[in-house]
Amino acid sequence: MPDAHNGETTGAGQSPAPVVFFLSDSTGITAETLGSTLLTQFPNHRFERRTIPFITTVVEACRVVDLIDGVAATGSRPIVFSTAVNREIRDILSQSKGHFVDLFGTHMAQLEDALHAAASGEPGKAHGLGDAIRYQSRMAAIEYAIEHDDGQSIRALERAQLILIAPSRCGKTPTTMYLALQHGILAANFPLIEEDFATRSLPEPLRPFVHKCFGLTSVPLRLSQIRQERRPDSKYASLAQCSWEIRNAEETYRFNHIPYVNSGAMSVEEISATILQQMNL
Template identity: 40%
Template sequence: MKINSQRRDVFYVSDGTAITCETLGHVVLSQFSFIPDEKTFPFVDSTERAAEVFKEIEASYQHSGIKPLVFFSIVLPEVREMVCRAPAHNYDVLGNIVQKVQDDIQMAPQPQLQRSRSVGKDSESYFDRIAAVEYTLAHDDGITLKGLDEADIILLGVSRSGKTPTSLYMAMQFGLRVVNYPLIAEDLAAIRLLPEFEIHRHKLFGLTIAPERLSEIRENRLSGSDYASAKQCQLEVDTVEALFRREAIPYITTSSLSVEEITSRILERTGLKRSLFC
């Protein structure tokens, strides 16, 4: 049976979590116009598991008459070969680059199962990561301002400017200890920096957002409220941006950015160390 060629089955197969395969595959697929039907097989580290994957790929091909795409990352040769014998277009997301690095620097790789995200040998940095998530949770939305000495960065912004998701992403992916503090509507007339922040001025970073976008986001939460009104959003954004400028606090506009983009831009502006956990 022929199926609409605008759709195509895509498989991610890895002997680890498959997250690297998915990450890379998504970026590759974003450049093509077909609609992918995706399926992920993590922890394929035996010929038994590989045989199951082989059957699934084969079934996809028999069902659609179209070869699926397979993005894979598998260290064990016998497992890899079994997956690659299935009727599909295969893409080794790492293999070619590892080979090229080996040739370029004349150093033999030491292939190991994809355990880059495992705790194992790097237990200390793993504890650091968990501690960063806990610190950030405890300092979300101004819950407490104790322990600011330990903060890597303090995010300021109006409600719904993206502080919480950005803070958690920075903690989870980069192991940073993030405080976030809301600049509240009622304070606007007398808006100023809290005295607690004075000695941590160098850690302050502002998030702002286009008033129209802010209104849209708040409407999504509290439709028809004053809180979501164009006027209120405009007032809050104007006031907060004036504060950022007056106090020389660096800031960025989050309007159409994802948490990954916001985080990347903050790290770039502040020079905070990027140490991605993966």
């Protein structure tokens, strides 16, 4: 029997917060992703979120309906996002007392029409092992990213598809991990330090690979705040030092014709999408 996880509330506003269920016969990732995207359109609402993955039998589906109906009986009608593929499971889930938003079935007829083919009806494989070669490349990329994090190794820089460079705490590591995990990109990252700025030249090990480099910069105040958490009241975290490093990093990028982006107000996902686009990866 699947149990719900993530009983988290987000946002602020009215109360009581409506309960939102993300239901799936697979991992639930797709339901969470699109469902959450849709909910961001209601920024003044709080929601209590519950994900129930791996609903693969009629018995489990009926128990989930009981759970939803129990919530509906005690307060407002829950919202139910479902990516269940199996028609029998989907039909059962759709009969709960929640608002059933069928993220899967709604679009399937249109795709069957476009492709002149019938859907397989197998539970979602999007987050399974799927294409084994692609999956293995993602796993290998994580290993590569850890080995080549923060300039710790230059062993296999020639295999890198991307080398992220930036002053400390501009977001190199999480961006590298995201690109590895989600896209299987072989990405190294390398810090820029004071010594590099004197000549505006790249750290020596990177020079043969300048065409693979992408720079990150930030906003001085934000960088200072982030550094403050790591080393409070240090020169490293001072606004003057952060401003100086950012200015010099940007000059180094321009001098070496390295594309860069200001990560100060961007998430890792936004930085990654920007890099994929600009580096044509």
